[in-house]
Amino acid sequence: MEYEEFRKQLTHKVEEKLDWKELATFVPNKLLPVYNWFYxxxxxxxxxxxxxxxxxExxxxxxxxxxxxxxxxxxxACKQADINVIGLDxxxxxxFASQVKIVKYDSESLREEAKILFRRKFHQLEWEFPKIMRAMINKYALADIAFFSSQIDRLKNKDFFTLALLNASIKVSYAWKDGGVIKIRKHPVPPLRKLFQRVVYRMIKDVEESKPTNASVLIKQEDARKTSLPDNSVDxxxxxxxxxxxxDYTKLYAIEDFFMKMRHVPSLRSFLGVRDGKDQEQAYFEDMKETLTEMYRVLKNDGYAAIVIGNAWLGKEIESDFITAYLADEIGFSVEKILVLNKRFALENRTEKKGVLRESLIILRKK
Ligand SMILES: C[S@@+](CC[C@H](N)C(=O)[O-])C[C@H]1O[C@@H](n2cnc3c(N)ncnc32)[C@H](O)[C@@H]1O
Incomplete structure (x- = not known):
């Protein structure tokens, strides 16, 4: 079926659900224990x-x-609901952030290590920070980052404390993520050491208050287009x-990347839709098709897939939601419905309103 024809037939499956608008964002998580360990x-x-x-169900x-x-x-969320889950990225x-969030910690050992960490006497270390970090974070905070990083290295729960330090470092940075770019806005910030301490103790409290479940969580650094998962294995x-x-998330995450290099977490250069010398739109939907094919393969029969996706403006509206549904239909999925969760203006030159872009939740079923 041609896309235009498919699009016409799709109309009766599209439903507005704008009261779910905020649910498609990270905002509600900012107040939630564990979810807010990393913004x-x-x-x-x-x-x-x-x-x-x-x-x-x-x-x-x-x-x-x-x-x-x-x-x-x-x-x-799945772990808390006692449902087994696999995450790839x-x-x-x-x-790293996902892994730190799902570990079962011994809170007493965390408290003990926190006590040791914050009792140590500060000393200046001669660390060479990348230029971008020096633009984003003041020199006192950088000195604290160097000192605490070197101390954390000796701890048993080093990943837990590293995520806390990363969280605090982002909070004291002047960087501001505006769409796809980073802007530097200098403003007064609290001392890093104080903030770090607050973050650590709040995280420990979250650990103490969380209810354990028996659900298994597996996290792998893998490309969504080609996974190692068996056929018909997920519900x-x-x-x-x-x-x-x-x-291109890599540009936006300079501070995060610095911490990951420090912890020797390897990089995988296979971002969806990013390919040198290829039309961005074409590369994106080729990759999307591969991803959908992979989802279809690993899903059990009758299994559902929920995909939150936003439309884009590239001089014209690109209906990523409908195109994704079209690709899914071609692969063999049944498109159950498309819930429109949000509508926002497409802007050119940051202020000129050009059109309305949907953010949708696509519900597919393997038939
Ligand atoms: C919209 S975010 C997902 C956010 C997530 N739902 C959450 O609540 O934190 C998309 C993610 O896809 C990842 N990504 C990009 N290309 C990928 C690929 N080829 N395979 C797997 N993950 C990829 C990015 O690193 C990013 O973390």
Missing amino acids: YKEGFSKELVDKLIEMF LKQGNMVLDPFCGSGTTLV VLPTAI AVITSPPYLNNI
């Missing part, structure tokens, strides 16, 4: 995952896959791929 602008909310778990013993797991929202920081997919005009 991920591109993330969606725990509440959205909870609603999908309910919609798909998932239960204990089921297996969910998020092939673009980002900061681990799907992973933590290529971004080192995403893998549902809950995910959100990168959006067409906001794909």
